[in-house]
Amino acid sequence: MAQTDKVFSSPIARLYDSQMGPVFFEPYAKELAGRIVKLKPDTILETAAGSGISTAAIVAALPNAQIVGTDLNQAMIDVASQKPELQSVTWQACDATKLPFADQAFDLVACQFGVMFFPDRVVGYKEARRVLKPGGHFIFNVWGFFDERNPTPVALLEALADIFPDDPPTFLKRLPHGYHDVDLIKKDLEAAGFRDIQSASVSLPCHAASAHQLAVALCQGTPTRGEIETRDPQGLERVTELVAKAFAAKFGHGTIESTMQAFVISAAN
Template identity: 40%
Template sequence: MPAAYERYLVPVVFRPFAEDLATKAAALHPRRILELAAGTGVLTSKLLATAPSAEVTATDLNEAMVAFGSARAPGAVWRQADAQRLPFPDGGFDLVVCQFGVMFFSGRVAAFTEVRRVLASGGRFLFNTWGPLGTHALEVALQAGLERAFPVDPPRFFPTVAHGYADPAVVVADLVAAGFVVEKEQELTLQGRAASTADLVTGYLTGTPVRAALEERGDEPAVRATVIEEMTARLGEGPVSAPMTAYVFRAATQ
């Protein structure tokens, strides 16, 4: 899964937002950065490039992602870690960053409280989360394809998980409950560009948790063909370009 995620999804969906987040992080002049849910290291690599004097510790819950990411971005220290039980001392970092990971935290206030614990006084928490599914044209088309392939009980990962933490008011309330002061909130729309819908479908169906749902249901070649057909009908032939919206938050310890 990490290889498919890295090859087909990172350049299209995640790198544009990683560049934005890394630029915002570097502007804070951090010395010790902790990254949560680092995945294959797309943001990690950008942090190492934009904040070369900072010490970067990258973590992920998934061992396969840590193994892949540590090879991709060896300039960081990599650790397997649960965001709700971070294996770091109090006040050890002045910046915690997370790209599209907070929606996966089962207890967000608990995770945010852990983030606050490992931040030094005056430290910042910088992260992004996807907007509603309807604001991500690539994944609207993908979900339509999945619903066409599975008229009964289609995989619901994208509307319920990936885009399941898309109300900024809820995010802000969780940060405040964890003891943060929200300094900045931004709605950011960038373009996702792919060589073809076929590449996108390969990435989404083999490089995300949808993969397990398809393996359970079987008939993967037919599903892939249906999803490609639906996405192509919606996004067009050849190279694909479509808008994707996220929210970016910066919070500070009190």
């Protein structure tokens, strides 16, 4: 894992929330919350909660649940904890592979698009299982295939390969889209002691207001930003505009209507 892969600084956290959130994360947050409601948990731990996008969907679906939201990056917690709709959530910065909670403390552990970042996924899964009550559930999602089923990140890497032909940024392919082998995920969960493992492929519409918004979201609201700045320290805005032009050529100059695909995984303790 490159050093830039782990950096969600304050500028990235804000753009992640305002630009990435509506396009990529809110649709899947609502989908995940709909599954969580059916499990009827009273106490919920969310790991890798980011800026609280999925947390907000869970709060809206289960307003009486006791929810603890965590993330490794304090910058993300700072954004999430300021949202009025999330004032009932207890926030804490912590590592999902070293959870500071007692055994059997929660009915459910949720994680939206976060397990891909765990340095040791089996350890992270064991921690999720440790803090779950007997019969509790672990539910999470991961981005799917890096192909025509997820055309916007593919288009980004194609554009960046044209801009940086000798050393193109590859963050999105390596990490967010780098853990989509469902058989491997099931093996990792089984190694952590989980049972009744279920998976579902979920395809949803992907809407962006413009090619520029999509470029800002992906170039500046993810650790791709660090990859760009490492290669061209003063070129973030220039690269963003070049990517926006590439997106406009591929998807059109108006509102972008595309698709995205992910896997939802659930397991019982």
